[in-house]
Structure formats: C-alpha cells, structure tokens
C-alpha cells in the first residue's frame with residue numbers, strides 16, 4: 001500500500017512538474033507535450049497503429065509524415081511505424097483519390113468540397129475495426145490534414161465520429177515581413193529579422209524549418225520576405241541565391257516565397273536611366289530579371305509593391321498611373337503564373353484632401369484597368385491599422401478589380417510587444433462587414449451581403465487569384481513574437497486566412513488549449529483575457545472613434561499634442577480636431593465628406609451623430625463637449641470614463657493573470673506578468689496624457705469615478721519625448 005502511495009505521489013508530481021516545466025515559448029502551438037489525462041491518452045494511443053503513406057512519397061507528404069510521427073510520439077508516447085501498405089487495424093492512412101481504395105470510401109462530393117488544397121480527416125469502420133484517413137486531392141492537402149488531426153488531438157476532441165472536411169476560402173494566404181536587408185524589422189518588436197542574409201545560402205538556421213512548419217500548421221502558403229519600403233539589392237544575383245536557399249527550406253512545407261519589388265530597381269541595379277513603366281527597355285529589364293528569379297526559384301510567387309507612397313518610387317514619377325506600373329510587372333511575371341500585389345496605401349504629398357479619402361480618389365478611377373494577375377492590396381481601414389477604423393471604402397469602389405486585404409499582425413499602434421491585444425475580433429469586425437457594394441455586373445439593386453470577406457475570397461465577384469496578407473509579428477526573440485500571448489495573433493491570422501468564418505472565440509480557445517493546456521480555469525481565464533483585450537486597448541488609447549493620436553515616430557504611447565510635422569496628416573491635431581466647441585473630425589458633407597465614399601446604407605447610419613455607433617462617433621463627427629451620449633452623459637464625461645475603464649480593465653487583466661500563478665510554469669507566468677504591469681503603467685499614461693490635454697479645450701472637470709492625474713500635462717509630454725524609442 002505504502003509503495004503504491006509513493007508511486008502515485010511520484011507519478012503525479014512528475015506529471016505536475018512536467019506540466020509546469022519552464023517554457024520559453026519557442027514551440028508555439030505545436031508543443032506536443034504528453035496528454036496529461038491518462039485515460040484520454042490511452043484511448044487516443046489505441047486508435048493509431050501505423051502510419052501509411054503513398055509509395056515514393058515526396059515533400060510535402062513526407063513533411064506530413066514527419067509531423068505526425070513527432071506529434072503522436074509527443075502527445076501519446078507511441079512510436080508508429082511508417083509503411084506504404086496498411087497491415088493492421090487502426091492504421092492512419094494518408095492518401096489521394098488516385099488510390100482506388102480511398103476513391104471507394106470517400107465520395108466525389110466530399111472530394112469536391114476539399115477542393116485543391118483542403119482535406120478530409122475521417123475515422124471509418126473497416127473489417128470490424130477502424131482506420132483513420134487523411135485524404136486530399138493534392139499533396140499539400142495531406143499536410144494541412146495532418147496538422148488538422150494533430151490540432152484535433154491537442155484540443156482533446158473526440159475521435160468517435162471524426163470527420164473534418166475543410167478547404168481554404170482564400171488561395172494565397174501570406175505573411176508580409178517588413179524586414180530590411182540589414183535585419184532591422186520595420187515595426188517589428190520581437191528582435192531582428194529571421195533571415196540571416198550574411199550567412200545564407202550555405203548556412204541555414206534550423207529555425208527556417210520551424211518557421212515554415214508553423215506557417216503550414218495554419219495553412220499559410222506563402223511569405224513575402226522583404227519590407228514594402230524595398231531595397232533593390234534583394235533582386236541582385238547574390239541575394240537571389242540566398243532567397244533560393246530559403247525557398248528550399250520552406251518548400252517542403254508548402255510555403256512559397258514572394259519579394260517586394262522596388263520600382264526604381266532598373267536604375268539602381270540595372271544601370272538604366274529610367275524606370276518608366278512604358279519604356280520598352282524598362283519592361284525588358286524586368287522580364288529578364290523575372291526570368292532570372294524563376295530560374296533560381298521555380299515556384300516564386302510574385303511581387304508585392306509599394307509605389308508612390310511615403311516617398312517610395314513609382315510610375316507617377318514618370319507621369320504614369322498605378323495601373324501602368326502594375327501591369328508592366330504583371331506582364332513580366334505572367335508567363336510564370338506569378339502575381340503582382342500592388343498596395344493601395346497611398347496619400348499624395350500634393351493632395352490636401354482628407355488623407356482617408358485619397359486611396360479611393362487615386363485608385364477608384366483605375367478600376368478595371370489592371371491585368372488579371374494584379375491584386376490591389378488594401379489595408380483594412382482607410383487610414384493605417386488604427387485600433388479601430390471603419391473599413392476601407394476602397395473595398396467597395398473597385399468592382400472590376402481583384403482586391404486583397406492587408407491586416408497588421410504586428411501591433412504598431414496597439415502597444416507593440418508590451419500590451420496584450422488579441423486581434424481576431426478586430427479582423428472579424430472588418431471581414432464580416434457588409435460593404436453594400438454594388439456588384440459588376442449588377443446582380444441586385446443593392447449590394448447587400450457583399451462583405452469584405454466575400455470580396456477578398458473572390459466569392460462576391462468570382463475573381464481569382466484571391467489573396468490575404470498579414471504583416472508579421474515575428475522576429476528572432478526566442479518566443480518568436482516578443483509578447484508570448486501575441487503568438488495568438490499569428491495563430492489567429494493564419495486560421496482566419498484559411499477560414500474567415502471561424503469565430504474569434506473558437507480560435508482563442510484552440511490557441512489557449514494548445515499553448516497552455518487544458519486546466520479549465522487556465523483556459524477560461526486566458527480566453528477571457530484575450531477576447532476583451534483589443535477593446536481594452538481602444539478604451540485607454542483611442543476610444544469613441546478617436547484615431548492617430550499616438551506619439552510620433554515610434555508610435556508607442558500617447559501624443560495628442562503632436563503638431564507641426566513634415567505634413568499635417570502625420571500630426572495628431574489633424575485627426576482629433578479638439579477645440580473649445582468639441583472634438584472629432586467632421587467627415588460628413590459639412591466636413592471632408594469622406595462619408596460619401598461609402599454605400600448609401602453606411603452614409604445613412606454613420607452620417608447622423610444620433611445613429612452613428614459611438615465607437616466611430618469622433619471618426620465621422622465633430623461634436624460638442626456636451627453632446628449627449630447613449631449613457632445620458634455628455635461627451636466629455638463619457639470620454640473620461642472610457643479612458644478610466646481602459647485602465648480598470650488592465651487592472652482586471654493583471655488580477656486574472658495573477659490568479660493563474662502556480663497553474664502555469666514560472667517562466668511564462670512571469671513573462672506575461674511583467675508585461676501586464678508595464679501595460680498598466682502605459683494605460684495610465686494614455687489616460688492622464690489624453691485627458692489633461694483635451695481638458696485644455698473642454699475646460700470641464702473630470703467626472704466622478706475618474707482618478708486624478710498624478711502629474712501635470714508637461715510631465716507626460718516630457719516622458720514620451722525622452723523615451724528611447726523602440727529598437
């Protein structure tokens with residue numbers, strides 16, 4: 001009895017200590033630690049006896065095999081033999097309908113649903129026992145199916161009745177890295193660039209493989225390696241050899257490489273006197289360059305281009321249009337099935353109109369003028385990845401053009417790698433929004449149901465290729481994303497890129513379980529923290545539709561006083577327009593009339609301060625400090641209380657996290673705890689700085705319930721001025 005007791009004591013303390021082992025977060029959501037629930041582990045283990053793969057399997061099928069072997073060994077403690085013919089009951093079989101037995105058990109309808117890249121993961125009865133099948137029409141689907149099965153096990157879902165059928169809704173699911181060739185990451189907060197250009201092509205960090213695995217686990221199938229503020233050197237032969245080495249590392253995981261193209265490259269590295277897209281010598285230079293790229297990287301995906309935006313060169317330098325520039329590049333990559341993603345993030349130096357209108361004014365008239373392999377890539381909002389913006393009206397303004405959504409995973413304006421902001425709710429808010437955009441050819445009197453997601457995935461317009469891009473939050477930090485919990489944003493972007501109908505809740509729950517295990521309190525607490533976190537950041541930084549009032553340059557912390565910069569629309573005062581009468585930017589007909597760029601349904605709702613949702617009120621309206629809010633309070637009081645609410649919510653986040661002490665390994669616990677403490681400090685800074693600043697105009701006292709600022713306004717202006725800026 002005694003020894004049995006000791007045995008239990010030892011095993012349970014072993015399990016406990018292994019669950020709480022220090023963890024640096026490197027493994028992301030692909031941890032594959034032993035399933036702690038012994039009966040579940042035994043049940044799962046009994047369900048798999050061997051892994052069957054097609055004969056002469058090549059990557060990515062061999063990658064799927066390796067991942068399954070590793071994953072099942074870790075989770076279940078079993079070492080499964082890999083064979084090419086099923087020899088026993090409970091085989092796990094990877095196959096395509098080219099195998100007649102697979103074709104006989106999977107219906108054509110299911111195969112159609114699985115489409116080009118999707119999968120069917122199903123448990124079927126077979127000769128009195130069971131088999132688990134991972135079936136796909138093409139090899140990449142087997143890889144995604146393998147990851148789907150591992151996710152199923154890692155989230156402790158039942159095997160009985162297992163039947164997952166899934167296909168990506170968007171064809172090109174890409175990360176965009178804003179990585180410079182000197183390894184600085186623009187707006188990167190997780191260390192240096194992962195790409196070791198100096199060491200490549202010979203020396204290849206094993207991390208490249210783990211990066212590609214992580215992408216594949218989410219179904220991401222491409223990556224743009226370089227910054228949109230591009231450097232032409234990447235297109236020179238020595239760099240292309242390095243890019244080819246990375247392509248070799250990523251290819252087994254179904255990840256294709258794309259590059260940014262600097263429009264003036266023909267001058268800078270080609271020795272031409274011009275980069276005019278209509279000059280035949282320029283077009284010929286690009287054609288030769290593209291042929292050279294495809295010789296080195298046969299599955300090269302294409303180019304991403306930022307042109308005539310924030311000082312970048314572009315076709316307008318030669319009096320040509322965005323379409324002229326994009327089409328010239330598109331013609332060069334077309335013979336290789338390449339694409340050009342042409343960014344619509346433009347606001348011209350000589351245009352004094354409201355900045356948020358400028359993309360529509362520049363791109364709207366070009367609708368229908370782009371080649372079929374050009375995709376115009378649009379940020380979710382018309383300004384710039386703010387904590388909250390309305391959707392970009394450009395999504396509704398180009399019915400005859402392929403449009404991609406660009407989302408920002410890195411938290412440039414949401415507290416970088418210090419603040420917690422789970423972004424799935426922000427992205428869902430955009431993707432699920434109905435643009436009411438009229439379709440071409442007009443299918444119905446109004447365009448009801450034309451959501452951003454349906455435009456991006458091509459279903460609204462039946463236009464392909466479809467593209468979604470996320471500006472990456474990865475870097476050389478051991479945990480990849482700087483803030484450990486920001487891994488959830490990489491995860492969420494990938495999952496939504498695959499299936500934008502997944503809910504923020506489901507994605508959070510999957511991520512939490514795979515990253516932190518299954519303790520009910522841990523899961524419920526972290527899910528709750530994630531789900532409310534974006535709104536919390538909005539509350540203490542830019543509530544009620546305020547926007548772009550952050551500190552200049554590094555964009556961290558408050559700066560509502562920022563004025564007098566190189567251009568008016570880089571300042572804060574341009575956006576908040578605080579004066580003695582009130583606050584906010586009038587974008588109705590009495591103001592900039594940016595509202596007119598939206599469908600009538602939106603104009604009606606947003607155009608009237610009485611119906612405009614309060615979370616966008618100050619985006620569309622300049623309202624008086626006494627404007628009555630839904631709560632019955634005047635605007636000033638409501639504003640103050642929102643900032644206070646943001647601070648209070650961060651305190652709740654701290655308390656929630658503190659309640660998990662002892663339930664999470666000390667390393668990860670402390671990592672998050674420290675960041676939340678810093679976030680609390682920053683939230684207080686935001687509240688105090690913004691309220692003291694706006695109080696100069698409102699001339700009203702803080703309402704009851706708002707804590708007094710500890711310092712005068714100058715103090716906050718000073719600390720932020722002296723901030724070292726982010727690395």
Ligand code: BDP
Nearest residue numbers: 186187228229306345384385
């Ligand atoms: C802004 C960033 C800047 C980027 C620019 C862009 O501050 O670093 O270069 O967007 O997207 O958000 O081109």
